[in-house]
Amino acid sequence: MMATDTEASAYRGRFAPSPTGLLHLGSLLAALASYLEARSRDGAWLVRMEDLDPPREAPGAAEQIITDLKRFGMQSDEPVIYQSQRQVAYADALSTLREKGLAFDCGCMKRDLPQGKPYPGTCAKGLPEGRQARSVRLRVPDASICIDDRIQGRYCQNPSEGSGAFIIRRADGLTAYQLAVVVDDGAQGITDIVRGADLLSSTPRQCLIQQNLGLPRPSYAHIPVVVDEQGHKLSKQSMAQPVDAADPIPALMACWQVLNQSPQDLNTDRSVDHLLQQMTQYWSLQAIPDRTDCQIAE
Ligand code: GLU
Numbered sequence: 001m002m003a004t005d006t007e008a009s010a011y012r013g014r015f016a017p018s019p020t021g022l023l024h025l026g027s028l029l030a031a032l033a034s035y036l037e038a039r040s041r042d043g044a045w046l047v048r049m050e051d052l053d054p055p056r057e058a059p060g061a062a063e064q065i066i067t068d069l070k071r072f073g074m075q076s077d078e079p080v081i082y083q084s085q086r087q088v089a090y091a092d093a094l095s096t097l098r099e100k101g102l103a104f105d106c107g108c109m110k111r112d113l114p115q116g117k118p119y120p121g122t123c124a125k126g127l128p129e130g131r132q133a134r135s136v137r138l139r140v141p142d143a144s145i146c147i148d149d150r151i152q153g154r155y156c157q158n159p160s161e162g163s164g165a166f167i168i169r170r171a172d173g174l175t176a177y178q179l180a181v182v183v184d185d186g187a188q189g190i191t192d193i194v195r196g197a198d199l200l201s202s203t204p205r206q207c208l209i210q211q212n213l214g215l216p217r218p219s220y221a222h223i224p225v226v227v228d229e230q231g232h233k234l235s236k237q238s239m240a241q242p243v244d245a246a247d248p249i250p251a252l253m254a255c256w257q258v259l260n261q262s263p264q265d266l267n268t269d270r271s272v273d274h275l276l277q278q279m280t281q282y283w284s285l286q287a288i289p290d291r292t293d294c295q296i297a298e
Helices: 025-040 061-071 087-099 177-187 197-213 248-258 272-282
Strands: 012-015 044-049 103-106 135-138 145-149 153-157 166-169 192-196 219-223
Touching: 012 025, 012 192, 025 044, 025 192, 025 219, 025 248, 025 272, 044 061, 087 103, 087 135, 087 166, 087 177, 087 197, 135 197, 145 197, 145 219, 153 197, 166 177, 177 197, 192 197, 197 219, 248 272
Parallel strands: 012 044, 192 219
Antiparallel strands: 103 135, 135 166, 145 153
């Protein structure tokens, strides 16, 4: 379903977790920030389950994340979309990119490529003799792509110096995150993306895909990601402690503090819904620190 022009003028935000584990403080932070920004702008807030990569998923995590979000007072305004059911849309996008000559088959294995350097273009003009198609890559221009992030400010990247032509369909046949996220944000008419700053460096590549597919560019706001004392991002894979959805208020207040919101002495004596209403009323995206990581005091 594509958004019409009228729908596109109204705020549509989303939270797009990958069900690789349960909700932890880092993912709750992204859920809450995207939710409060949508609510404070009278917009819609959608949950999209990014269950695109079965080998990395934890059984039952997708349903548990949705249940836990509800206990934190957040519920998708529309039925949750599952990326595992969106293969046709991704295949269509891939065909469009191929037809436009913007994507090409690549027969390289990781070991064929220089480590930490842009893709050298080995298969960009056709598969070399004896190579079989494995993945599909998107061509990149030698030009800077810039975004004006609402929190981090101007961010520019020349993908030909970073990744080079990058993978949009993996050798295992799965759609790469970069393509799926753009196709789905476009199909869901997402106007505003609020998410963790670990994805800032992916954004120029996503903007390139949008441009190639003729999709509008949403506005971006990248919030600091929560890191542990060693500076590592809290992630489901790194076994970050799940948040206690049975006692939601302390975790919500910890997020409120990390997001540098005021006042800090909200009334926490009533329901979660009452707390979220107060948070919506006082919410200020401008108050969020323009740094890419932060720690949460235990
Ligand atoms: N699914 C991604 C993650 O959990 C987030 C994607 C996005 O917000 O664009 O890291």
